[in-house]
Amino acid sequence: MKLLLVEDQDELAVSIRNYFSKEGDICEVATSFSKATEKLYAFSYDVLLLDLMLPDGDGLSLLKVVKDNWSDMGVVIISAKNALNDKLHGLELGADDYLSKPFHLAELNARANAVYRRRKQEGRRTLSFKEIELTLDNHEALVHGTMLDLTRKEYELLHYFIVNQNRLLTKQAIAEHLWGDYMDTMDSFDFVYQHIKNLRKKIMKAGGNDYLKTVYGAGYKMKDE
Template sequence: MKVLAVEDSKEIGSSIRGFLVREGYICELAYSFYEAREKLALFTYDCILLDIMLPDGSGLELLKFIKTEKIQSGILIISAKDALDDKIDGLDAGADDYITKPFHLPELHARLRAIYRRKKLAGNNIITFNEITLNTDTLEATVNDVLLDITRKEFDLLLYLVINKNRVLSRQSIATHLWGDYTDNLANFDFVYQHIKNLRKKISAANGADYIDTVYGLGYKFNSSKV
């Protein structure tokens, strides 16, 4: 999962990022309205943690921007303890859930996972396509009931390909989704090719079909029409 945490407190933002990174997620930080809006215009995220109180604007205004621009990220509002109106306004404006300060990081994690399941995985933690099964709770992937020996990045890559099947995904979009926005400035994305190569080899070793097409000059596509 790739998360943008919009939080004016650098201490809280750093704690959130540290926790989510330890859980294996990509987490980018924005400390202001305009920094967040710039990131949202340039990059895509699975979920957005959105603090209502920002130093240069309102999180609710940023939420309106997200909806106007048809950004499909899940949204978790972070509100002050007694700010009932903010919670109601945020949910009415299209947020998926809210959490109240102060909060426990494991609860934040649980709410993010629930939003991700609803938004991206149709509410399921088990994703199945033909002989491939992915368990997003245990981070296990099986092909023809054979458990694959794959890394966390390879699991995330396979999940990203499966839930975006039949869409061409550029090497850059794969890189930023799995490694973070800093990859936007890299000269090449050869490391994406290497991960794709390793994933193909491991699926083939379990007698799985090679669904991953190379779209030359563009990137890769998980082709669901292959048998």
């Protein structure tokens, strides 16, 4: 899961980002309306964690921008503003959930995951493509019932392909989804090829077919020919 946290309290932002990182998710941070807008137009995200009180704008206005342009993005409002009108307005604008400060990070994680499951996985706890099955709660991948020995990134890569089956995924899109801001420190996207190569090898060793197709000069697709 890739999240964008819009929060101007540095200490809280660091705590939230670190918590999601330990859970294996990518969590990027924007501390203002303008920085959030810049990131939203540059990258793709699964879930937005949105504070309503921003130094240079209104969080509800940012929510409207998100719903006008990326209607499939999940949104959890996190704010000290607990007035009923703010909550109702946010939900009316398309937010999926609302969590008042202070909150436990475990609860925020649970709510973000619930939103992600509803929007990206239609509430399912397993995903499958042909003989490949993912169990989402314990991050396991199986081929014909045999568990694959995948690294965390390999599992996330397989999950990303299955969610986006039959869609062209560029190397840059894959890198952004799996590594977030850290990809800016990398010289090339060659590491994406290596991860896909390793994933292919493990799937086929377990008796699965090679569904990860290279579209030369463009990227990759997961499809059954």
